[in-house]
Amino acid sequence: MFKVGLENYTVMGKHGAYDFEHQEEQPFVVSIWVELHNSSFDDKLANTINYAELQSLVDKVIIDSPPIRLMETMMVKITESIKQNPLVSKINIRIEKPKAALPKDGGLAIVESQWPY
Numbered sequence: 306m307f308k309v310g311l312e313n314y315t316v317m318g319k320h321g322a323y324d325f326e327h328q329e330e331q332p333f334v335v336s337i338w339v340e341l342h343n344s345s346f347d348d349k350l351a352n353t354i355n356y357a358e359l360q361s362l363v364d365k366v367i368i369d370s371p372p373i374r375l376m377e378t379m380m381v382k383i384t385e386s387i388k389q390n391p392l393v394s395k396i397n398i399r400i401e402k403p404k405a406a407l408p409k410d411g412g413l414a415i416v417e418s419q420w421p422y
Contacts (some may be wrong), residue, residue: 310339314363332404362386399417
């Protein structure tokens with residue numbers, strides 16, 4: 306089994322459950338790990354998943370999309386894109402929201418998922 310990952314990729318977006326979170330950008334920290342079906346790469350990028358593509362998928366969902374209320378929804382959108390690659394057997398995603406609107410200081414808002422669910 307081989308894994309390809311992108312860890313601690315920080316992007317700015319205007320997302321959150323509350324309307325005021327859609328007014329100013331805040332950071333989202335994304336980590337993705339993808340497990341592959343194959344182990345024969347023949348030194349070709351086409352035989353694996355490109356971590357640059359993972360970055361682009363994250364950008365498309367968090368930077369380029371209209372406001373999303375839930376990080377869970379972000380994860381579903383990212384997962385749906387990644388799983389289109391037939392080489393992918395498993396996906397793990399973690400999204401952190403360091404500036405989440407929490408009632409008290411402290412804590413880190415995190416959502417994690419694994420596909421298949």
